[in-house]
Amino acid sequence: MRVIAGKAKGHRLKAPKDASITRPATDLVRGAIFAILETIANDWRRVLDLFSGSGAMGIEALSRGAEWVDFVEREPRCCDIIRQNLEKTRFTEQAHIYCRDVGKAALFLDKEYSIILIDPPYSNPSIGKLVARLADSKLVGAESIVVVTHSPRTHLDTNYGELNLMKERRHGDSCINLYKKESGT
Numbered sequence: 579m580r581v582i583a584g585k586a587k588g589h590r591l592k593a594p595k596d597a598s599i600t601r602p603a604t605d606l607v608r609g610a611i612f613a614i615l616e617t618i619a620n621d622w623r624r625v626l627d628l629f630s631g632s633g634a635m636g637i638e639a640l641s642r643g644a645e646w647v648d649f650v651e652r653e654p655r656c657c658d659i660i661r662q663n664l665e666k667t668r669f670t671e672q673a674h675i676y677c678r679d680v681g682k683a684a685l686f687l688d689k690e691y692s693i694i695l696i697d698p699p700y701s702n703p704s705i706g707k708l709v710a711r712l713a714d715s716k717l718v719g720a721e722s723i724v725v726v727t728h729s730p731r732t733h734l735d736t737n738y739g740e741l742n743l744m745k746e747r748r749h750g751d752s753c754i755n756l757y758k759k760e761s762g763t
Contacts, residue, residue: 584642586640591666607752608635608638612638614754622642622644624646624647624689624691625695626717627648628694628708629651630697631697633663636649636673640669640672640673644672646673648673650680651676651677681704684711684715691718691722693723696708698728700732706732712738712741713740722758726754726755727753730748740759741757744756
């Protein structure tokens with residue numbers, strides 16, 4: 579796994595060896611996500627990376643110009659790997675790692691994010707509930723973009739509160755859903 583583009587392009591990233599802990603987004607999927615974001619996201623100030631795993635999604639955002647990324651990951655081994663990857667790519671001063679359960683993120687975070695990246699384990703059956711909670715939280719503003727990668731076997735709704743599906747793409751065994759609040763809300 580490597581950083582695809584930007585300041586840290588080409589840097590190899592560590593990933594947990596235990597595949598039961600994480601399922602990192604492939605370079606192809608991350609490339610597709612960021613290609614879409616570069617055409618629709620105007621604001622890259624604050625990014626939230628939920629189910630961070632190795633931190634590859636958030637680090638890719640930093641490499642492409644994000645000013646700050648908050649990483650949320652419950653596995654201590656993964657939090658250590660994110661820390662190492664941030665050091666290797668020299669983004670430690672632009673990030674914070676919360677080694678906590680993602681389901682509680684809306685309770686302890688109090689900032690509005692420009693981009694929220696959600697890359698959960700494919701076996702997580704409650705991802706729709708998490709998106710619904712985020713939709714009604716202070717983390718999602720009028721211009722926020724919420725990106726969810728998921729298994730094609732997992733159904734996600736087209737609307738969660740005021741969040742509406744903007745784009746949906748499939749790459750192999752990964753689906754990418756991008757949500758944004760309705761205009762004028």
